Amino acid sequence: MANGMLHCNEIARAIRLICQGAAALTEDLIESQSVRVGSNMLFEPGQQVRLRDADGEEEATVAQRVGLTQVVLTAPVEGEYLLSRGARIERAAGGMSEVQWVGHGSPELMPRSPAERYPCVLVKPEKMRQPLGEGSNRTMQQDYSFAVYYVERYREGHEANAEVLERAGELMELLMSDIYLGGTCWHSQVTEVEPEPGVQQRLRDVERPLRVVELTMLARRAVVV
Structure with missing residues (x-):
């Protein structure tokens, strides 16, 4: 959780991400298969996911969840997904169906x-x-x-x-x-x-x-x- 007293924007962003079937990364992801997030409850083993930031994206598969804040992929990602570029992990199927x-x-x-x-x-x-x-x-x-x-x-x-x-x-x-x-x-x-x-x-x-x-x-x- 972020520091400070008022967290309206932080929580609102998390809600918007969930509506898209996504979660923001909490650490940069560079050629690793361990994805750190604030909460991993959106994701299940065997699920197809997408890693994305402003510079690109790639598909991956979830191997397991570890604790509450880690998603382990079946293989390391090839690219770099940085917090400074809005890095996120999302369900390949997206969030709510048909929402534009x-x-x-x-x-x-x-x-x-x-x-x-x-x-x-x-x-x-x-x-x-x-x-x-x-x-x-x-x-x-x-x-x-x-x-x-x-x-x-x-x-x-x-x-x-x-x-x-x-x-x-x-x-x-x-x-x-x-x-x-x-x-x-x-x-x-x-x-x-x-x-x-x-x-x-x-x-x-x-x-x-x-x-x-x-x-x-x-x-x-x-x-x-």
């Missing part, structure tokens, strides 16, 4: 352009609380809440209503697959699913016919004071 992109912020701030692609997922930090009476003289407990939006083009009918909830369920399972959210917290969970949040009507009021499901995510961690 994962972004940051509210659906109301999405640009209007011919390049709009749906479905998409957006992650928005909501608030951070430090409950009184929790923690110790040396630590404080922090509870972070995030809104995670699944957004698709609006379709009429009962079948469309049922399908969007199935998609929200798929997103929920993906978010819950790593309760440590890539090593940014010591517990996380989806606490609420809203099939028709207020933001959906606000989008329609400005002639943006989109269907939105909002998931509320809690991430809990401690900071040293």
